[in-house]
Amino acid sequence: MLDHKLQEKINNLTVVEAKSEIWKVEPSTTAKNCKNFIRDIVDNLDLKPNPEKPVIALSLGDPTVYGNLKPSDETIKAVISIIEEGCCNGYAPSVGYENARAAVAEYLSYDGVDVNPRDVILCSGCSSSLEHCITVLADDTKNNNILIPRPGFPIYRTLAESIGVSVRYYNLLPENNWEVDLQHLESQIDQNTAAIVINNPSNPCGSVFSEEHLQDILEIAYRRRKPVIADEIYEQLVFPGEKFVSTASLNSHVPILICGGLAKRFLVPGWRLGWIVIHDEVGAFEYIRKALLCLSQRTIGSNTLIQGALPGILRNTPQSFHDELIRTLSGNAQLAFEGLQTAKGLIPFMPQGTMYMIVEIQMRKFPMFQSGLEFAQKMMEEESVFCLPGECFGISGFMRIVLTIPEDLLQEACLRIAEFCNRYYTN
Known part of the structure; x- marks a missing residue:
């Protein structure tokens, strides 16, 4: 039998050894799978601007960055009023206040669409709306995939892959104003496809689908019995001569989850107010509706102050505010389109709406660059202008x-881009 004091020393040594062990806690699979693909690309670029030229960022899809685009007075007053009333400081129902949902339903009821407030779920921004929709339709245990556009905003991939759902891409056609390649879309559908994501108007392309083209897409979804997630965050942000058509207006008999929000059209992305509209003409979403309610209970709803202000924002913001925003964006699009046409080796695509323009880089004319990433990095280094490369x-x-930056900065940026391209262009 060990001496008592010797045994005590052994015990103390064991405790010290245990304390000195490295203790590592492994993150969950969901956390490890979650990746911001834009940050993943941009953070690996060695972005060192030219110290002699002020940086002009043409990369951020936040219309508030430069302070030239502000929300309407009515929008600000609606929030101030709710704060002063003090009636929206507590928890709301997880799907949102009834009057706020009614305001969204009223706002989206046009072109023959009659949205019922009970079909509206309020979320914490449109990205949260998309997350709920992907999560409710796709399941990693079923080896599900979702179809997403290429080029397209990478949030769809981030949200899907973080929960173990794979993505399959369908192509958009630059020669057809970035319409969907319908044949390619249908070829990507298989028995494990849980949903088709449609983004109209499009980020990054600035394209706006016609009613006929949307009908063609939904005809494929109907024939293959696949529900649709319609990302319509840029609804109504279309330029003169164009018309926004919501998927809800087409009587397609396809069950659709429509995602939208205040962020872009009302110029308040940081207020985090999005919505889902359940559009189900055939009763296919009986269980999905209940499951969305369950998902909404994870966060107990969106910001209650903005919910409270929502009726005032949606009903009182004058059409003149929206018209002025369209004039600014379409004017900047025209300015950029004309300015970039002077840049050798670039082919700008005139957008039909949204806040973006996509530009082709004829890489064969710039043999010194191996990729668009290198092109963007070098342009930042020499001209202090940064654009998101297509790889994002x-x-x-x-x-x-x-296209949301002040006109003088946009003009200066286009001049610098043209100088850069003309310097490196090779016949």
């Missing part, structure tokens, strides 16, 4: 510029 959107040899 699943397509190489392109870049996206934002």
Whole structure:
């Protein structure tokens, strides 16, 4: 039998050894699978601007960055009023206040669409709306996939892969104003496809689908019995001569989850108010509706102050505010389109709406650059202008510029881009 004091020393040594062990806690599979693909690309670029030129960022899809685009007075007053009333400081129903949902339903009821408030779920921004929709329809245990556009915003991939759901891409056609390649879309559908994501108007392309083209897409979804997630965050942000058509207006008999929000059209992305509209003409979403309610209970709803202000924002913001925003964006699009046409080796695509323009880089004319990533990095280094390379959107040899910056800065940026391209262009 060990001496008592010797045994005590052994015990103390064991405790010290245990304390000195490295203790590592493994993150969950969901956390490890979650990746921001734009940050993943941009953070690996060595972005060192030219110290002699101020940086012009044409990369951020936040219309508030430069302070030239502000929400309407009515929008601000609606929030101030709710704060002063003090009636929306507590928890709301997880799907949102009834009057706020009614306001969204009223706002979206046009072109023959009659949205019922009970079909509206309020979320914490449109990205949260998309997360709920992907999560409710797709399941990793069923080896599900979702179909997403290429080029397209990478949030769809982030949200799907983080829960173990794979993505399959369908192509958009640059020669057809970035319409969907319908044959390619249908070829990507298999028995494990849980949903088709449609983004109209499009980020990054700035394209706006016609009613006929949307009908063609939904005809495929109907024939293959696949529900649709319609990302319509840029609804109504279309330029003169164009018309936004919501999927809800087409009587397609396809069950659709429509995602939208205040962020872009009302210029308040940080207020985090999004919505889902359950559009189900055939009764296919009986269980999905109940499951969405369950998912909404994870966060107990969106920001209650903005919910409270929502009726005032949606009903009182004058059409003149929206018209002025369209004038600014379409004017900047025209300015950028004309300015970039002077840049050798670039092919700008005139957008039909949204806040973006996509530009093709004829990489064969710039043999010194191996990729659009190198092109973007070098342009930042020499001209202090940064655009998101097409690799961020699943397509190489392109870049996206934002149209929300002040006109003088946009003009200066286009001059610098043209100088850069003309300097390196090779016949």
